[in-house]
Amino acid sequence: MWRGRTVSVVLPTYNEKGSIRQFIEDVLATGVVDEVVVVNNNAAAGTSEEVAKTAAREVIEPQQGYGFASRRGLAEATGDYIVLAEPDGTFVARDVLKLLAYAEDFDVVYGTRTARELIWEGANMGWFLKWGNWAVAKLMEILFNSTNLTDVGCTMRLISRPALQRIRSHFQVGGSHFGPEMMLLSFSYGLRVIQIPVNYRQRVGRSSVTGSNRVAFALGLRMIGLILAFRLQTWRGRRAGRRTTLRTGNDPV
Template sequence: MWKGHKVSVIFPTYNEKDSIREAIEDFFQDGYVDEIVVVNNNAAPGTSEEVAKTRAREVFETKQGYGWAIRRGFEEVTGDYTIVSEPDGTFMGKDVLKLLAYSDDFDAVLGTRTSRELIWEGANMGFFLKCGNVAVAKMTEFLFNSTILTDMGCTMRMLKRPVVERMKPFFRIGGSHFGPEMLLILIKQRIRFMEIPVNYRQRVGKSSVTGDMWKAIRLGLRMIALVLRARFTTLYGRMRDEG
């Protein structure tokens, strides 16, 4: 609970069996989070059993992809504020307070993994990945004359319920680049948002996307294409659905 507002967390899961229980307990620990919804996106065997040992609620999304999982989570959460994060050990529950602290002035607060002091040893944020995220973020900032952007790929963020409802009609993407789509919708709908630095730790297990260099490159190229299309398409709603 935050100033009388219920706080929910969405955890999409595919390959996080070995970390999800600890992540759930970590996010509940400080008392700000009232509800955690785990979206099982064809997750590894044993994941449901780990979730069942916690206070989290598990739902299922059979359409494979990060975007589909988060979109399902938005339909399931009941909080006034929704935190989107990952249960892979990379993000820390204590950073929920940072996101909520700015909710008086902003309708959405996005994490950024660009503060060197908060990038832990072993975290998957090497020179190539960091430069790519910053470059695409700065391109977006320039093309849209938006607020300062430094990290296009950070998947920890807070959104108020009215903002989510306002964004839903514009959701098109079901895959890994759904996060950048959310950011572009925030910009184009003129929703008040900002970035704040969050901790970024070593992942437990291998990522199905950024753990593979070529997949990470393809994701980066898709981000760039998405930004350019959003900038030069008159009506964002005309963009076709993507997996």
């Protein structure tokens, strides 16, 4: 519990058998986490056995994809604050406290992995991934006039329950670009948002996405397409709203 409010941590898992147990234990050791929800997304054999050795609760999400797993976990979590993270060894559990420190002032707290001082030796954050994430983040920042953004791919974040209830019904992405969709929705619905630096370490095992620059590049293009489509959609919606106002004579809502 954090200042009288309950805290849930949601961990989507696919290929994190070698790291998930330790991360769960580290998260619970912070002393502020009331619930850990593990979303088994067709995970590697033996993952459930590792989770069973902890106090975490496991749920099964058969639809393959990071977005589907994350959305299931967000729906299952019961906390007033919900932290989303990947249990692959790249994140440091104590950064949950860092996210919570901003929770009273912001509806959503996004992490960024691009702070040089917090990128650990061996972390998969070379020139291509770091500046590619930065460039796409800046595109989002400019198009949506958002808070300062330096990373669109960081999967460690916190959202309050009221904020989640405002945007959850609008989730559509089931794949790896769910993270940017969540960011876009938080901006579009006027949520108070900030992005803060978090630690980023070497992954335990190989990532199916960032382990290949080719796959990461393709994901980046998909993120850009999502951002541009989202911006176009919101512009069209605003123009339609203005036309309705002119026809009816009502003030815009």
